[in-house]
Amino acid sequence: MDLESIPGVGEKTARALRALDEPERALRRGDVAAIATAPGISQGRAARIARGAIRLEHNDPGGFLATDRAREVYRDVLSLLKSRTVTDYAAQRLETIYPSPRRSRIEDVQAFARGALERESDEAVLTALEGVEPLEQPGDIRVRERCLATTDAERYSEARDVIPELSVEIVEDTQGLAELARGYSTVIALDESFAGVTIEGDVQVRPDALEAPAEVVPERPLAFFARNRDRLQAAIEVHRTAGLAADCDLEALEDGLSRLDEDGTVAGDDELDRLTTAVDDLDAAASTAESVANDHLREAIREEDVTIEGSDLLSLVERGAGVDSLLSRELADEYAAAVETAREHLTDALDLDQGEAEIARRAFSDEPTFPVERDEGVVSRLREELTAAKERRAGRLKRELAADLADQREGARKLVRAALELDVELAIARFGREFECTMPEFTAETGDEPIGFAIEGGRSPLLDEPLEAIDPVDYEVTGVALLSGVNSGGKTSTLDLVASVVVLAHMGLPVPAERVRLRRFDDVHYHAKTQGTLDAGAFESTVREFADLARGGEGSLVLVDELESITEPGASAKIIAGILEALSDNGATGVFVSHLAGEIREMADYDVTVDGIEAVGLVDGALEVNRSPVKDHLARSTPELIVEKLADEAREPATNGGDVPDREAGPDFYDRLLEKFD
Structure with missing residues (x-):
């Protein structure tokens, strides 16, 4: 993978990413924690880089969320997912899951999400996750009581590069080595010529020292474990509580950590303590x-x-x-x-x-x-x-502990990574259970008949209501449809449901419904309700946008909420009719919410589908509504329902005992008004 070809990655960032052990693996997996260990890269930026790398990997052009409202829906559903995470890592990791039109990307996330939905969240696991954080690299390590010694200038330069933690000294002879031994607790001679010499103090002749730096400086591996001791202990607890399989010996790792203090010194040795x-x-x-x-x-x-x-x-x-x-x-x-x-x-x-x-x-x-x-x-x-005795004792104990932990480092990394990924999975699982979600079916992959979308028992996650208080909605659209209905009947909520289902499905995640079938869309255009009539410039811009959709909108999902508000009602009906004709000819899928459905249908030059969210009546002044749109049905408006209610009341027997209804206006007046709605 060419790092500089990733969107947002320049030469400097690419250089930082190359400092990682396995940059391509981390980028392909969306491993935000690993990417964030690169110099100068924050966790938030790591998520953006990972997202760009994933797009590059799947040849994803981006721009799936084509309008502000579509992006708002994505941020809202993403926020619902992130609110169910425990760690900051998991929240950032979810940022790498975005809606994509690419089959390969959707299937990758679907495989991950299906496994996640099998997870059972447990309060003990969530509590253990609170202590898990991405591992950190320790800062520069300096060991002052130990030094390297050599008579060779080239060896001196090599030693400084390989073991920067220790001072490196050039000596001319045994006497120089003896002088160093008086100033350092331990002197490690790199030249074989010093073998066999007797010098007072701790002088070790190690010609192979540069080949095994961890043995010479056990502080190097120990610093990693000391810096991340609490994180590793929390990850161990997560694995045990959740019953996760580990890539390392948990007991051996836990024992090693128990012998290590936060400052990297060895703990629990009585002689060293003395x-x-x-x-x-x-x-x-x-x-x-x-x-x-x-x-x-x-x-x-x-x-x-x-x-x-x-x-x-x-x-x-x-x-x-x-x-x-x-x-x-x-x-x-x-x-x-x-x-x-x-x-x-x-x-x-x-x-x-x-x-x-x-x-x-x-x-x-x-x-x-x-x-x-x-x-x-x-x-x-x-x-x-x-x-000197203390340093010798500490050095030996450090070497022994470093040897015990040496083989655990990669396993420890995987241990923490698995715990953090578990948090991501549990967030998806909790979202799926709380909203009674299911995995959607993409019709293009199943060979079903062409369809835009078909939602059964859907409940919008964007409604600020308990799930049990939300009426389930069934709605299916192929091609372009008009959606009519009474005020406050749920037309906008239906659009939000469709948008959230489509966005989640293209993220590869479960959707809040009993069953969902849909095609893979290239992009989503969701136009929210306009507040007031647009001025000439804004009106022109809106019409241009729909013109672009008409030319290249095949594969698009277009959701529009009361577009008629952009200008005068008469002109709006004509403009919307023309837009519907163009989108229908182009093969787009769309739902246009409008109170002018009847007028638009009359003006369109093809048989426009009109669906209706039907109000079945007024109960104590409140609408009683069937939230699922009725296919091929122009819903009655709220004024019509009110006039019908008044007409029914006018026909009721008089309350004063006579034959004439006790009403100021008779039923004929209301019936005449009702005729105007036909």
Whole structure:
């Protein structure tokens, strides 16, 4: 697939898409989550790019929704679907499902939708889905306690490219390597010439390090799992709750995630925790140990009676001796006890092992001094030893965990993708159940007789009413028909039903009806009711639009609501009659709602089909209507029904006991008016 041939994709965007692992696969599948991981591409833009790629794949020219009202219907039904999603991903993914005239595209989505309709939504699954989000790539990783070393300039450049997470240093010889070992917890020598050398510190000779970067920098794979830990755990819960088959070992993945902290460090290892705590608490523990020793020594001095002979005092003064000599001579045992107390406190507070304790003991000298002071050099050495031990331990644990998770990465991606796609499927399933939908039948593919559309038991999803309060509608049209009916009888709702059914069917999705058969249309032209008479310019534009349809409208569905309002009634009837003639000659399918159906039929030069939404009467001042249009029937208007009601009332017996009806006007007046409707 030529990425730059996708609508809306230029050179810069194509370059970003090529950074994906499998860009063509993601684009063909409409995988919004994968596309959105490309640099600089948001989830909303990813949906638009996916839609463009799908159109390119199916040679879809676009423009199926040819008018503003047709596009409004699409956005309305799409909104109903999106409102039933849990994740932002699913809502964006549904944006890639659009109405298309292409058989291949419709069948692709139909296959997906049929599988979706078999899904059973469960509150536990929907709750689990709340924590699922598309996986993210971790940011730049820098590891500062480890470095690579080489004597070769070319090797140096290669190492910087392959393992950018580590510093790369050039050394001339073993001495340079030893100097690096004093500044880093671990040094990885890339040259085989260093094999067998003995250097103090953690120096590893790994000539093959650049071939296995994840072993050298386990932080790289671990960062991915750490960044997405919560998302993966939520996806695991979705799979378990929904009973989905997984492409990875859920228990092994869950175990690996439980051993990983959000910052990418290994969790749950007691020895690593001990070393980490010791490094963090070293300064505080050393200060406390120092205070413990001095408190002990002060108390000993207060309680000790020290007697110094004059000759001894003179000798001490002549030698320039100070309190240290006095402590050594008179309080040696007490000083030794104070220092031992400090050493024990430092060892116990940091939970040091035997080797570490030996270093810690040297932090307090045996030579008497007051106040007792720690040796900062020894404390620093202890810190280096603890830090190095911690990093070695952490490095080993990271390598082990990274090895355990290494084979899980692709499975983890599929795990999250499946959970997100489940949300899309459940949204379609919930929509299908809540609106009692069925999959439509396209007549061109079944070999049935030519038909525009045939809807049985349809309920418009665009009505702001509970489903049970909506009367089911049956309506079938082949060719172009006029739809007549009383005001508020449901003519516009019928057009909305037809439009929504056709749009959903061409999206490849289930439709809100008991059964639907229809042809594949090239486009949908839905003209909403015009508010008031159009000015000359707008009128001209409207007539031009229908002229274009008349020339190339074969395969179009044309829905028009009271076009007569664009100009004077007499002229409107003539114009609509001419439009119907042209569309009928061209093989289009259309429904024109009009109160001038009788006049239009008389003016047309062919037998125009007139269907009617019939009001069966007035009940307590409200219309009682049969919502399904009656074929080949000109429906009576609301004024006619009212006059008929008045005539019937005028014929009723008088309420005053006489033979003359108690009415101001007799039935003859109303009958005369009724004759005008014939």
